[in-house]
Amino acid sequence: MGRSEGRDAGREEGLKEGLKEGRNEQAREIARNMLALGLNSVTIERVTGLNGEELAVLADLPADR
Template identity: 50%
Template sequence: MLVKSNHIRLLDIALLMDLAQLGKAQAECLIRYLTQEADLLGWEAFLRILIENTPRYREDMMTVAEQLKQMGRKIGLQEGLKEGLQEGLQKGLREGLNRGINEGRSQQAREIARNLLSMGLDRDAIERATGMDNHELDSLVNSLA
């Protein structure tokens, strides 16, 4: 019943706007004010009713409707960018942390291998102790030379 009542009031307002022959700025101001009250019907229904019942202001209301759409798109884009940025930062932090841990483990294995080589331990034992393969150990030995 409330929706029907609001619909009737909108028709009355549309008729009054048409009769009053408001200027563009006045009509736009009135439309913006009224749209604040249009939450029950929603923007599209509200503007459709006004446009259908005030042919003189059809273009102005279509301009307002387009501006509202653009505002909605802009807000949606900003929210999307914010969410995307947060997700990207979280993913980047996780990947960076994992990469740092892996590099730290690799550096620690090289340091242990260097110490074991300087102690004269055989290569097979060093490979088993550090998890390094023969190629990695060769590269380490060549870097020490």
């Protein structure tokens, strides 16, 4: 693999990682909103794909985060 191909592969990998992180951040934001509405954690886990441990962390964060 040449330098150009390696650079392209690295760029593609970075884009995939960025998109994944963006989706994860969106799920956390949705979960924070659902927690603020008082929805139960099982429903939030099913809707967002986050686990109970992640929800517990979000529940302890200030609302403006």
